Amino acid sequence: MAGAKYGKYVVKEPKGQPMPPRTTRIQSISLTGANYGAIAPLNMDFNFVGIVGTHVMMDPSHKHNVDELLFFIPKEPGAADLGGVVEVALGEEWEKQTISTPAIICLPAGVQHGPLYVKKVTTPFYFGHCLLAPKYSSSETPAV
Amino acid sequence: MARYEKYILKQTKPSARGTAATGPVFDKGPTKDWGGIAHRFVWTHVTAPTVIETRAHSHDFEEYLCFCSADPATPFDFGAEVELSLGTEGEKQVITNSSIVCVPKGLVHGPINFTKVTKPVLFTDIYSARAHPKQA
Numbered sequence: 001m002a003g004a005k006y007g008k009y010v011v012k013e014p015k016g017q018p019m020p021p022r023t024t025r026i027q028s029i030s031l032t033g034a035n036y037g038a039i040a041p042l043n044m045d046f047n048f049v050g051i052v053g054t055h056v057m058m059d060p061s062h063k064h065n066v067d068e069l070l071f072f073i074p075k076e077p078g079a080a081d082l083g084g085v086v087e088v089a090l091g092e093e094w095e096k097q098t099i100s101t102p103a104i105i106c107l108p109a110g111v112q113h114g115p116l117y118v119k120k121v122t123t124p125f126y127f128g129h130c131l132l133a134p135k136y137s138s139s140e141t142p143a144v
Numbered sequence: 145m146a147r148y149e150k151y152i153l154k155q156t157k158p159s160a161r162g163t164a165a166t167g168p169v170f171d172k173g174p175t176k177d178w179g180g181i182a183h184r185f186v187w188t189h190v191t192a193p194t195v196i197e198t199r200a201h202s203h204d205f206e207e208y209l210c211f212c213s214a215d216p217a218t219p220f221d222f223g224a225e226v227e228l229s230l231g232t233e234g235e236k237q238v239i240t241n242s243s244i245v246c247v248p249k250g251l252v253h254g255p256i257n258f259t260k261v262t263k264p265v266l267f268t269d270i271y272s273a274r275a276h277p278k279q280a
Contacts, residue, residue: 005233006230009247010237011244014244049216075215080156097152099154103152105151105153111151
């Protein structure tokens, strides 16, 4: 049977933690402690979200004790324009950064981030986080 | 405004690493010591059949190969067939759904062959290292 020995490493349609349906964002692929299944533990937690409307996320602001990446991916290959405008607050002082191109934000452990305001959406784009930990937790959602 | 700007990598022009099938790849640029963080994230859009990785190889860090629809409004509407070989025996996995392939340290993986593409796919490579050997 094809795929018998290593099939456990392929997580199909990984939808992550169930979330209430929203009109502004759509759950995409997600790797969390919940869907590692037989291959746990892995030291990574990430989540892709389709952004289709304006809204505020990551409110209140928070930080982690591990490194994180936030990513912004356009729908179209090679687009220089993200398809929207996002404002995100970084640091304790809420320094405002504006994202309107494809981008990655690296957040070393301890760097506060949020809120994140999806200010404009002209074409749906992907946003997500990638946390170097086996399970998502933050100063606002501590691990239990 | 300058204190945290160094943590943001923006794509302002197409990368030279793309092919006709994949389109421009988001290129990380000089990020080896980027904020001191130790994982990386690269994406590409695949719009036509292509072999995106030709080698069977392994490394001493975890890697995650992510496949989903390129359309953020329909992330699980996957329109492609991807063949991926795993293990020293080259066991073939066929991906026809939005999926994540978890590659533990030391597991041989590749080639990765997009044999059929009817709808653009977002392919993302996430790895727990500052540089991938093929990019070092």
